[in-house]
Structures are given as C-alpha cells and as structure tokens.
Amino acid sequence: MSNETSHVHSSTVSVPHETHHEVHHGHHHETFLTKYVFSQDHKTIAKQFLITGMFWALLGGLFSVIFRLQLGFPDAKFPWMEALLGEWAKGGQLQAEAYYALVTMHGTVLVFFVLTAGLSGTFSNFLIPLQVGARDMASPFMNMLSYWFFFIASVVMLSSLFVQTGPFSGGWTAYPPLSALGEASPGSKVGMDLWLVSMALFVVSSLLGGLNYIATVLNMRTKGMSMTRMPLTIWAFFFTAVLGVLSFPVLFSGFILLIFDRHFGTSFYLSDIYINGQALPNEGGSAILYQHLFWFLGHPEVYIILLPAMGMASEILSVNSRKPIFGYMAMIGSLFAITILAFLVWAHHMFVTGLNPFLGAFFVLLTLLIAVPSAIKVFNWLTTIWRGNIRFTPAMLFALGFVSLFISGGLTGIFLGNSALDIQLHDTYFVIAHFHIVMGVASMFGMFAGIYHWYPKMYGRYLxxxxxxxxxxxxxxxxxxxxxxxxxxxxxxMPRRYYKYDIWESFKQFGELNKFISIVAIIVFLVQILFIFNFFYSIWKGRKVTTQNPWGANTLEWTTPINPGHGNWDGEIPEVHRWAYDYGKDGQDHIAQTVPVGANESKH
Amino acid sequence: MEKVMSSERTQKMHPHRFTLWVAIGSISMMFAGFTSAYIVKSNQAGWQAVQVPKIFYLSTVLMIASSVTVFLAQKAMKGREMARYRLLISATVILGLAFVATQFIGFTELWANKITFSESVAGSFFYIITGVHALHVAGGIIALTVLFFRAYNSKTKYYSTAPVETAGLYWHFVDILWIYLFVFFLLVS
Known part of the structure; x- marks a missing residue:
C-alpha cells in the first residue's frame, strides 16, 4: 500500500528541486564525532532525543510490566524474575520495596524522560527550524548542551537502579519526608540523591532547550512567516517552551530546599517526625510547602506533555483530511488559555492535604474552566475531519486515536476537578485511569503520530x-x-500504589480484573517492541522516499531536499506567502506556503 | 545563518540578548517560588524572623554602584574609549567581588548569632535565597572577567558592543533582583 497519493505533484514548489546532493552550508569538514555525536544540527539532536527517549520508554514500560505482574498475579512465582532482578525478586516474587521503586521509576521516567524530553525535545528540535524557515536554532551550541545535560541526567538516573539500596521509591512526586530523610526507607538513601542530581540536570536541559525554542520561534522566522501564518505545531511548541521556562525554575527552588533538608540539617519540609520511636530535632517545617512548589511545576508539566501532541495532531488531521484546520485562531486562543490556566490550578492536586476549602473552591472553578479551551480544541479537530477526504495513514490513525483518548480522559478530569468528589476519588485507581489516558497514552499517541508522519523527513524512508x-x-x-x-x-x-490487595475483603472482587489488565498490559508492551523494531529496521531497510512532499503538505519542511543537510535548504530560504492550511482551495488539492497569493484567489 | 539574521524582522535585538530576557523571566520565577514560600511560611505559628545584617546595606550600595559602572562601561565601549572601558569593567568586577564578600561577612555574623540551619527556619530561607542570588552574581562576575581579559588581549581588537550589552543587562538584572530581595526581607521581617 502506498502512502503517496497521485495528486501530490499537482502543486508548484518554488524552491530548486534537487534530490541527491551534498550540502555545503557549513564550511567545516564533518567527522563522525561532530556529525553524529556532538552534533549542533537540530535534526540530529532531535533524533538523539528521540532514540534516548525510546530507550527510556522501553525501560519504563518494562518496569510497568514487572509491577503489573505483581498486581495481577500476587501469589505466583516467576523464577526468571529472580534471574533478572536478583535480590529484588527473592524466590521469584517481587519484593515490596522493589515494587515501590519500580512504580516510582516508571512515573519519573515516563513523565520526564519520555514525554517531556522524548516528545518536545524531539519534535520542537526537529520541526521548529524546518517549519518556521530557519537554518538552525537560535543557539545551536546551547541546543547541543541541552541534549547532553539530558544524557548525563539519564546516566545518573540509570545508575541509581544499580546501587545496593535501590533507586528512589517514594513515588514520582518525591514528597517529603520520604524524600527528605535517608532513614525513611532504603530507596531514600543514595537512590534519592541520584534522583535529585538527575532531575536537577534534567531541569537545566529543559531550560536550555526551552530558551532556544522561544528565541527561535520569535526571532528566526523566514520572510513572510508572520506569527499567524505559523503551523499550529509551532504554536504548540512555543507555548510548551513558555510553560517549561516559567515552571521548571520553581521546581528547582523546591529541589534546592529539599537538598538542604536532606544534607544540611534545615527544616523546610520537616516537623515533628518520629522514626522508629525516635523524635527528630527538625521543627517548623511543612511538607505541604514542597507540594505547592512541586505542583506549581507539576501541573504545567501535564500541559508540557500534552501541548506538543495537540499541535502535531492538529497538523496531521488537517493534512490527512485534505481540509484546512477548522478555527485556526480559536486553536491558538485555546492553546493560550490553557497555558495561562495551567499556572492557576496546581492546588487541585492538594484538595485533601488540609487546603483551605474556601481556597479550594477557586481552584475547582479554575480547573473546570480548562474544559472550555479543551472542548474548543476537540470541536475544531472534529470539524476539521468532518466531510474530509480522509487518508488513513498510520499517522492519521494515531492522531484520531489521540482525539478519542483526549475526550475520554478529559471527561474524567471534570470529576476529579471537584474538591468534594475528590474526597472519594483521590489516590485511587480512578486517578490512575484518568491521567494515564488523558496525559500518558494520549501524548504517546501524539508522539507516535508525529513519528509516523515525519519519519520520511527524518530518515528519507517510510516506516x-x-x-x-x-x-x-x-x-x-x-x-x-x-x-x-x-x-x-x-x-x-481501590487505592493506588498498594503492593497487594488480597487482604482487603472489598478489593478481592477485582482479582480477576487485575489479572486481565496485566495480561493486556503485557500484550501492549510487546507491540511497542514491534514498533521499535519497525523504527530501526526502516532506518536502513525502509521503503525510500522518492518525492519531496510525500503527504502533499503545505508546510516548509517539505520544501527541503529529501535528505536535508545542516542548514536545511540548499539555496535561499523560501519566502512564505500564506498560512499553512490551504487545502482544497479553489479546486486545488493543496497550495504550499511558498506559493504567492494569486490575483483571483478567493479569501479563506 | 547570516541570511536569516539579516531578514527584515530580526534587526531589533541581538539573539543572545533576547534569549537572556527569556532567561531573566525564568530566573525571576525561581525567586518568586522562593519568596512566596517564605511568605507562606512566615504566616505560620512559631515563626521567628531574621534581622537583616547591617553590612547588607553596604552590599546594596556596592551593587547599585556596580550597576552604574557597568552602564558607563557600555557607553565607553560604544564611544570606542577603550582605556575608560577597561577601567570601568575592572571597577565593576571589583565591586561585584566586594558584594559577594560583604554577603559572606553578613552570613558569618548571623551564624555566630545562633541563626543556623538547625535553629532557625527563617534563617535557613535567608541563607538560601540570598546565597542563590550571590551565585547568580558570581556567574555575572565570570562573564565580566571574560570581557575584561578580552579587552586586554592585544592580538585581537574587539569592538562589538553586543557582549558587553548582554552582560550589562544581566548585571542590571541581578542588581534589581538584589534590591527586591533586600526590600522584601526588610518588609516581611
């Protein structure tokens, strides 16, 4: 089956059409080391982020398979597990401490390393210069540093899996006192220090990346590319970067206080604590303070993960429906509204911490307000595909899947945003289900859609x-x-994070259901391995791309050569004359952004 | 790259300067996090505020003076008065170092008065917030020192105003940040 449609060549592309070429943009000779390892080319850095992210996704997914085995089959023994994990699975049974460590690592890795670095690191890097018409990022060197900080953060986090007391095990949110006191649990010892070092490096990486994305979008656009002609992908990456740049520093300040509590005897988060019957000297601290600082990042973080997926889904839905995006300005407006609201809702994660109920009411209101821009976006996606000439490419299917998951997961958000309902629902599997669907799987789908759609641009071959x-x-x-x-x-x-449920009469009924969930989780995990095989196999053996613009898309990245070098365009950077969504206009299938507006052209 | 830079809309601001503006927003958020944490905590029972050390008034004077010298250094660079420029950059570095030194003296004074990490939550906040600011000043000193050595390098003549303008912007920022923190601690205490 071919992805390329017959009408692809009907439009004119106003740049020199060379397929096989060597780009002479950089005057320097490129060695293996500068081309593939310490590269400053945004496209190579994007691939580095993607492949590192895929490594972490595989590992984080494997963690979930192992703890799902425990949840689904709490009494079974798996001798192979002891061979794999040693002490952690004595006698083939996952130990409680190891279970908590795996749950913690699964969350940390997936939220930060896969869905932040792997998603916006990959696609902001790859698409921003290509779609705004720039030869590279505002600061290619800083961009390279951003990846290498992420790489070192990855190495540190990975090394924490191999220390004797194990990685951090107090949950991905790292609430004190579990994260502040080494005596609290085995995972709170060296594992927590490595977690903090790794996360600090990760914050630096995100900030370096984010600064660059903002500077590039605002300063490096080609001639004619006004802000309102940018594809929605770029708007989404831009707001993602703004969120990251403004919220990660607050998390960082929380981490600094945590480090002092751990090692220098301060009491920012600690007060009146007894360990093994012994009173600690710390007084005057408050664990809630950490929660405020954490969730001030933590909630924007949800949108740091989700917005890139939204942007890419918008683009892919429009291209593969052969229709302009519906409500372009409303899409930008709703992205903006989400960005603002993201900073004003953090305390809805803390309804049951003893938060003032009066204050809680404001957070309920602001939280429910997010439903408005979200609904606008969903409406616009549906009206974009409405009566479109839909091409069901894998990218399109994943984009549609994204919309489906965003709706089903978003609806349960309305339940959880109510502080009264939250008394029953907080810390239960309802929360797990909500955020996995709306943030985890939906963003994964956005990421898959992006990979399938832009793979031809990345590697010159199809998946x-x-x-x-x-x-x-x-x-x-x-x-x-x-x-x-x-x-x-x-x-x-049924509460989350528990190691076993079979001693509770009320949760015994879910034994078989848990088994079922675990079996499906294993199957889904195996299918991801199939995808990773497809990814690497296709880099070398995939079907070759033969035309510059295989999807018949309007955006600038498809005016570059099939395998663009560092600098992206061989000749001049093309000038932009229109927005990115002229599909099916005046009887033409699509009109690229580089085509000047004709005299008799209708207005959109 | 040159082609992109010369396109119509990029003339207004040097990209490094622009990136620095975004970074300033980012750093401001970190201190907003710190100081709002301080406010939240100061409303709780058993809070004992810290008296700002007297020598921090001197710190403030030094910081404002250094902002003036860096401003004059930028003007000297624009006028190609290199001797004056070198003098003013050196003066800024020295004032910056003096600022860090007065901070350190203030810390030792407080510590001697039993305001330690384990004794005082307000004191802990005070050390960390002003300490993190001092680290940002130290970063500025490093940047200025690089400029300083560049100005004395006889092999290459350096007349671009962009680096000193960028460094100057950062320096003004840490100055204003200091004034904010100083007033903040005076008022909230």
Whole structure:
C-alpha cells in the first residue's frame, strides 16, 4: 500500500528541486564525532532525543510490566524474575520495596524522560527550524548542551537502579519526608540523591532547550512567516517552551530546599517526625510547602506533555483530511488559555492535604474552566475531519486515536476537578485511569503520530505500514482495555500504589480484573517492541522516499531536499506567502506556503 | 545563518540578548517560588524572623554602584574609549567581588548569632535565597572577567558592543533582583 497519493505533484514548489546532493552550508569538514555525536544540527539532536527517549520508554514500560505482574498475579512465582532482578525478586516474587521503586521509576521516567524530553525535545528540535524557515536554532551550541545535560541526567538516573539500596521509591512526586530523610526507607538513601542530581540536570536541559525554542520561534522566522501564518505545531511548541521556562525554575527552588533538608540539617519540609520511636530535632517545617512548589511545576508539566501532541495532531488531521484546520485562531486562543490556566490550578492536586476549602473552591472553578479551551480544541479537530477526504495513514490513525483518548480522559478530569468528589476519588485507581489516558497514552499517541508522519523527513524512508496498523490497533484497543476497568476499581475506592490487595475483603472482587489488565498490559508492551523494531529496521531497510512532499503538505519542511543537510535548504530560504492550511482551495488539492497569493484567489 | 539574521524582522535585538530576557523571566520565577514560600511560611505559628545584617546595606550600595559602572562601561565601549572601558569593567568586577564578600561577612555574623540551619527556619530561607542570588552574581562576575581579559588581549581588537550589552543587562538584572530581595526581607521581617 502506498502512502503517496497521485495528486501530490499537482502543486508548484518554488524552491530548486534537487534530490541527491551534498550540502555545503557549513564550511567545516564533518567527522563522525561532530556529525553524529556532538552534533549542533537540530535534526540530529532531535533524533538523539528521540532514540534516548525510546530507550527510556522501553525501560519504563518494562518496569510497568514487572509491577503489573505483581498486581495481577500476587501469589505466583516467576523464577526468571529472580534471574533478572536478583535480590529484588527473592524466590521469584517481587519484593515490596522493589515494587515501590519500580512504580516510582516508571512515573519519573515516563513523565520526564519520555514525554517531556522524548516528545518536545524531539519534535520542537526537529520541526521548529524546518517549519518556521530557519537554518538552525537560535543557539545551536546551547541546543547541543541541552541534549547532553539530558544524557548525563539519564546516566545518573540509570545508575541509581544499580546501587545496593535501590533507586528512589517514594513515588514520582518525591514528597517529603520520604524524600527528605535517608532513614525513611532504603530507596531514600543514595537512590534519592541520584534522583535529585538527575532531575536537577534534567531541569537545566529543559531550560536550555526551552530558551532556544522561544528565541527561535520569535526571532528566526523566514520572510513572510508572520506569527499567524505559523503551523499550529509551532504554536504548540512555543507555548510548551513558555510553560517549561516559567515552571521548571520553581521546581528547582523546591529541589534546592529539599537538598538542604536532606544534607544540611534545615527544616523546610520537616516537623515533628518520629522514626522508629525516635523524635527528630527538625521543627517548623511543612511538607505541604514542597507540594505547592512541586505542583506549581507539576501541573504545567501535564500541559508540557500534552501541548506538543495537540499541535502535531492538529497538523496531521488537517493534512490527512485534505481540509484546512477548522478555527485556526480559536486553536491558538485555546492553546493560550490553557497555558495561562495551567499556572492557576496546581492546588487541585492538594484538595485533601488540609487546603483551605474556601481556597479550594477557586481552584475547582479554575480547573473546570480548562474544559472550555479543551472542548474548543476537540470541536475544531472534529470539524476539521468532518466531510474530509480522509487518508488513513498510520499517522492519521494515531492522531484520531489521540482525539478519542483526549475526550475520554478529559471527561474524567471534570470529576476529579471537584474538591468534594475528590474526597472519594483521590489516590485511587480512578486517578490512575484518568491521567494515564488523558496525559500518558494520549501524548504517546501524539508522539507516535508525529513519528509516523515525519519519519520520511527524518530518515528519507517510510516506516512499514502494515506493522504500523498492527501497532495502532492493538495499542488503541489495549489502552482502553487497560485503563477503562481501572475507573470502576477507583470508584469502588481501590487505592493506588498498594503492593497487594488480597487482604482487603472489598478489593478481592477485582482479582480477576487485575489479572486481565496485566495480561493486556503485557500484550501492549510487546507491540511497542514491534514498533521499535519497525523504527530501526526502516532506518536502513525502509521503503525510500522518492518525492519531496510525500503527504502533499503545505508546510516548509517539505520544501527541503529529501535528505536535508545542516542548514536545511540548499539555496535561499523560501519566502512564505500564506498560512499553512490551504487545502482544497479553489479546486486545488493543496497550495504550499511558498506559493504567492494569486490575483483571483478567493479569501479563506 | 547570516541570511536569516539579516531578514527584515530580526534587526531589533541581538539573539543572545533576547534569549537572556527569556532567561531573566525564568530566573525571576525561581525567586518568586522562593519568596512566596517564605511568605507562606512566615504566616505560620512559631515563626521567628531574621534581622537583616547591617553590612547588607553596604552590599546594596556596592551593587547599585556596580550597576552604574557597568552602564558607563557600555557607553565607553560604544564611544570606542577603550582605556575608560577597561577601567570601568575592572571597577565593576571589583565591586561585584566586594558584594559577594560583604554577603559572606553578613552570613558569618548571623551564624555566630545562633541563626543556623538547625535553629532557625527563617534563617535557613535567608541563607538560601540570598546565597542563590550571590551565585547568580558570581556567574555575572565570570562573564565580566571574560570581557575584561578580552579587552586586554592585544592580538585581537574587539569592538562589538553586543557582549558587553548582554552582560550589562544581566548585571542590571541581578542588581534589581538584589534590591527586591533586600526590600522584601526588610518588609516581611
């Protein structure tokens, strides 16, 4: 089956059309080391982020498979697990401490290393210069540093898996006192120090990247590329970067205080604590303070993860429906509204910490307000595909899947945003189901859509379509089968993060359901391995791209050569004359952004 | 790259300067985090505020003076008065070092008065917030020192105003940040 449609060549492209070439933009000779390792080319850095992110996704996914085995089969023994994990799975049974460590690492890795660095690191890097018409980022050197800080953060986090007392095990949010006191648990010892060092490096990486993305979008656009002609992908990456640049420093300040509590005897977060019957000298601290500082990043972080997926889904839905995006300005407006609201809702994670109920009411209101821009976006996606000439490429399927998951996961957000309902629902599987669908799986789908769609630009080859369809359908069905039942468990009050449920009469009824969820999770994990095989196989053996613009898209990245060198365009950077969404206009299938507006052209 | 830079809309601001503006927003958020944490904590029972050491008034004078010298250094660079420029850059570095030194003296004084990490939460905040600011000043001193050595390098003549303008912007920022923190601690205490 071919991705390329026959009408692809109908439009004119106003740049020199060279397929095989060597770019002579940089005057320097490129060695293996400067081209593939310490590269300053935004496209190579993007691939480095992507492949590192995929490594972490595989590892983080494996963590979840192992703890799902414990949850689904609490009494079974797996001798292979002891061979793999040693002490952690004595006698083939996952130890409680190891279970908590795996849950913590799964959250940390997926939220930060996969869905922040792997998603916006990859696609902001790859698409911003290509789609705004720039030869590279505002500061290619800083961009390279951003990746290498992430790489060192990865090495430090990975090394924490191998220390004797194990990695940090107090949950991905790292609340004190578990994160502040080494005596609190084995994972709170060296593992927590490594976690903090790694996360500090990660924050530096995010900030360096974010500064660059903002500077590039605002300063490096080509001639004619006004802000309102930018594709929605770029708007999404821009707001993502703004969120990161303004919220990560606050988390950093929280981390600095935590480091002093751990090692220098301060009491920012600690007060009146007894360990093994012994009173600690710390007085005057408050654990809630950490929660405020953490969630001031933590909530924007949700949108740092989600906005890039929204942007890419908008672009892919429009291209593959052969229709302009519906409500372009409303899309930008809703992205902006989400960005502002993201900073004003953090305390909805803290309804049951003893927060003033009067204050809680404001946070409920602001939280529910997010439903407005979210609904606008969903409406616009649906009206974009409405009566479109839809091409069901794997990228399009994943973009549609993203919209589906965003709706189902978003609806449960309205439940959880109510402080009264939250008394029953907080810390149950309902929360797990909500945020995995709306933030985890939905953003993964956005990421998959992006990979399938821009893979031809990244490697000059296609991913295998058949494997892509298998990947999509099993992941889509599997995601709902895993997380839908968790809503019921959560409504029944089943708490999250527990190692075992069989001593509670009320949760015994879910034994078989847990088994079912675990089996589906394993199947979905195996399908991701299939995707990773497809990814690497296709780099070398995939079907070659033969035309410059395989999807018949309007944006600038498809005016570059099939395998662009450092500098992206061989000749001059093309000038932009129109927005990115002239599909099916005046009887033409698509009109690239580089085509001047004709005299008789209708207005959109 | 040159082609992009010369396109119509990029003339207004040097990209480094622009990136620094964004970074200033970012650093401001960190201190907003710190100081709002301080406010939240100061409303709780058992809070004992810290008396700002007297020598911090001197710090403030030094900081404002250094802002003036860096401003004059920028003007000297624009007028190509290199001797004057070198003198003013050196003066700024020395004033910056003096600022860090007075901060350190203030810290030792406080510490001697039993305001330690384990004794005082307000004191802990005070050390960390002003200490993190001092680290940002130290970063500025490093940047200015680089400029200083560049100005004395006889092999290459350096007349671009962009680096000193960028460094100057940062310096003014840490100055204003200091004044904010100083007034903040005076008022909230």
């Amino acid at each position: 295998n379509n058949t494997l892509g369809y298998i990947h999509f359908w099993i992941t889509m069905v599997g995601a709902y089968l895993i997380f839908w039942p968790m809503h019921y468990e959560g409504l029944a009050g």
